Amino acid sequence: MNVHQLKDNRGSFTIEATMAFPVIILLSVGxxxxxxxxxxxxxxxxxxxxxxxxxxxxxxxxxxxxVTGSVPVSSHDxxxxxxxxxxxxxxxxxxxxxxxxxxxxxxxxxxxxxxxxxxxxxxxxxxxxxxxxxxxxxxxxxxxxxxxxxxxxxxxxxxxxxxxxxxxxxxxxxxxxxxxxDPVEFVRNVDFTRSYLPVIVQHFKSYPSVFGQASAGSAPQAGSFDKESEARVYLQQTVGGTETTLTTPSGKKRLVDALDQDGTAHQAFLGYQANRTSATENGERMNDQLQKDVELLQSGQVKAVVWHFYKSGRTGKAGPSGPLRAELERNGIIVMVHD
Structure with a gap:
C-alpha cells in the first residue's frame, strides 16, 4: 500500500452513511x-x-x-x-x-x-x-x-x-x-336549615337551664316573683316572644306581654286574681284586658291567647278564682297556673 492509496478518500461517504444511517433510522422511528x-x-x-x-x-x-342522561320511567333508587x-x-x-x-x-x-x-x-x-x-x-x-x-x-x-x-x-x-x-339534595338541605334552624334555636332559648346556667341579666327561674314585671320578662324568655302593642277592631290598644312567632299572645299575671274587676300591676282591670283579648281572637290578629298566672313571693298564691277561670275559658282563653 503506497501513500497515494492512503490519501484516497473515495468511498468514505458510503462508510460514514453506513454507520450513521441506522442511528438516524432508530431515532426517527423512536x-x-x-x-x-x-x-x-x-x-x-x-x-x-x-x-x-x-x-x-x-x-x-x-x-x-x-352517555345520554336518559332515565327509564319510574326507575329510581x-x-x-x-x-x-x-x-x-x-x-x-x-x-x-x-x-x-x-x-x-x-x-x-x-x-x-x-x-x-x-x-x-x-x-x-x-x-x-x-x-x-x-x-x-x-x-x-x-x-x-x-x-x-x-x-x-x-x-x-x-x-x-x-x-x-x-x-x-x-x-x-x-x-x-x-x-x-347533587343539586336536589343541596337545595333540600338549605331549605331544611332555613326552615328548622330558627325553630331549634328558639326551642333551646325557651329552656335556658339546658345549658347549665342562664346568661347574665336573664330573668329568674320559674317559681315565685315579687313583681309582675319579673314574671313578664321570664315569660318572654320562656316562650321566645316579644312585647307588642296591638290595636283591637274597636280602636283600643292592647299591650301583649309576649307575642311568639306562631302568633300566640301570652299574658303574665302575678298572684291570685279573685274577680274580673281586680287591677293588675299596670293598673288595667282584668275585665278590660279580657275584652281586648276576645276582640283580638275574633278578628284573627292572634291565633290564641294564653294567660299565665305566676306565684306571688309575698302571698305565695297563684291563679284565677273559679268564676274568673270559667269566664276566661268560655271566651276561648287558655289558662296556665305556674305554682
Missing part, C-alpha cells in the same frame, strides 16, 4: 412511536375524563344512561339511598368511605347483574359504556362533604416488542376525576 404513545395517552386521558364526568353527572340515579347506601358506614356517616370496581371485557357482560353495594352497581353499569379494548378501574370516594369519581383506564400499547423492551411500556395508562354533584 420519535415516531413516541408521538404515537403521546397521542394514545392523550386520547385515553380524554376518555377517562369524559367517563368520570358522565358517571358523576348521573350518580343520583343508578338507572340513568351515562330507594328514598334514603344517600344515607344508607351511598358508600358510608351505616351508623357512622361522618367517617366517609371508598368503593372500587374493576371493569374489563370479561366483566362487562355481567356488570348489570349480581350482588354488591349500590355504588358498586352504579360503577359496573357505567362500565358497560366504556370502550371494549380497555381495562378500567372505577373508584368512588365519599366524604362528609364531597363525592368524587375516579376512572383509571389501561389500554395495550400497539408498538413493536423491541420498543416495549426498551421503554418498558406495554400499555398506556390515564386517569380522570370528577365530583358528583
Amino acid at each position: 420519535l415516531l412511536f413516541f408521538g404515537l404513545y403521546m397521542y394514545e395517552k392523550a386520547a385515553l386521558q380524554l376518555q377517562a375524563s369524559q367517563a368520570a364526568q358522565r358517571i358523576a353527572a348521573v350518580w343520583t340515579n343508578s338507572y340513568a344512561n351515562p 330507594d328514598l334514603y339511598w344517600r344515607t344508607f347506601q351511598d358508600g358510608l358506614p351505616e351508623w357512622f356517616p361522618f367517617l366517609g368511605g371508598e368503593v372500587t370496581a374493576e371493569v374489563n371485557a370479561a366483566s362487562v357482560s355481567s356488570s348489570t347483574q349480581g350482588g354488591g353495594s349500590l355504588p358498586q352497581l352504579k360503577l359496573q353499569r357505567a362500565g358497560v359504556f366504556l370502550p371494549p379494548d380497555v381495562t378500567a378501574d372505577l373508584q368512588y370516594s365519599r366524604g362528609t362533604w364531597q363525592r368524587s369519581i375516579k376512572v383509571t383506564l389501561n389500554r395495550p400499547l400497539r408498538v413493536p416488542q423491541l420498543f416495549n423492551h426498551w421503554w418498558g411500556l406495554a400499555e398506556v395508562r390515564a386517569s380522570g376525576t370528577a365530583s358528583a354533584a
